[in-house]
Amino acid sequence: MGIFSRFGDIVNANITALLDRAEDPAKMIRMMIQEMEDTLVEVRTTSARVIADRKSLERRIERLRSEASEWERKARLALSKEREDLARAALAEQQAVEDALQQAGRELGAIEEQLGILNEEIGQLQQKLDDAKAKQKSLQxxxxxxxxxxxxxxxxxxxxxxxxxxxxxxxxxxxxxxxxELESHDLGRNRSLADEFEELERDDQVEEALAALKARMRSGKGSEA
Incomplete structure (x- = not known):
């Protein structure tokens, strides 16, 4: 059975008080250090997984941005060939990709916040571990x-x-x-993810995008003339 049952037990632990109550302080401090080191490995492993998730999400965001640009290029091509039906369909696809891009951005923000918390936890654990090792030297x-x-x-x-x-x-x-005494920091953070867009009718979004695209293309032709 471990001395500590959770991360909070370690950062809030009064090492001196625990050793004063121990029948064998040297054995107790060795057990503490081992458990702290094991916990530190676990937190670092979790951090590595989250960092890998962040890298994967960043690559997905880049792909979505490229895809959105490609659909706009196709819409321009369709309009240049007087195929408004294809242009409208392409802009609808672009809108769907933009929505996915917004969601991916929110997910990336959540991952960044989680990494910040993990980094703080690693710092607290390392500091507590250093304190325990110093106490071990004192006992020696x-x-x-x-x-x-x-x-x-x-x-x-x-x-x-x-x-x-x-x-x-x-x-x-x-x-x-x-x-x-090392004081544990309040790791809790209030976070509110407000929706950035109201639900709009899909046809209205497409028509507005189509009108904006036509205006940009007319402006471009006027400049060429």
Whole structure:
């Protein structure tokens, strides 16, 4: 069974308090570090998947943009051949592609927000892991000092032992005073995705696009003349 049950447990953990309650602090800190490292790997793996999704969506957006331009080119060609029926159909297809492009843009925005959250989580986990490793080093120093204390007892140098121990305790108190609790950041973000377009009648959209295209083509012919 793990020490932590979720990401929030790690970033909110008071490592010093947990170690103070542990029967074997050295074993406890090793377990903490292992679980933190495993969690960090999981979050990085998730980030890699999201980045791959973003790249795939960006390629799709580029394809949609190219497709929309191609349908407009076909509409212009149809009008130049006096085939308004084909031009109208091409503009309808272009409108459908533009709608898909708008949706893909919203999806890309959601992915970017998710990546921002994951990046923040990775930073928090890494900082907590660094804190745990620092505490592990402190425990190792304490263990070495205790061994030295026992050796000095055996040799009968009690005064030297007590002096060394008092220095160590003073140093440890200074370290404890300097430790700061890491505060978890509120990862929640309110986000509202308002619809950018009202539902319009398809025929009205096509007619407006057709009229605009005719106007641009007439303007272009006038410039050539």
């Amino acid at each position: 120093v304490r263990e070495q000092t205790n061994r030295s204390r026992m050796d000095m007892h055996r040799s009968g140098n009690r005064e030297k032992l007590e002096e060394a121990f008092r220095k160590f305790e003073a140093y440890e108190r200074r370290m404890d005073d300097m430790e700061a």
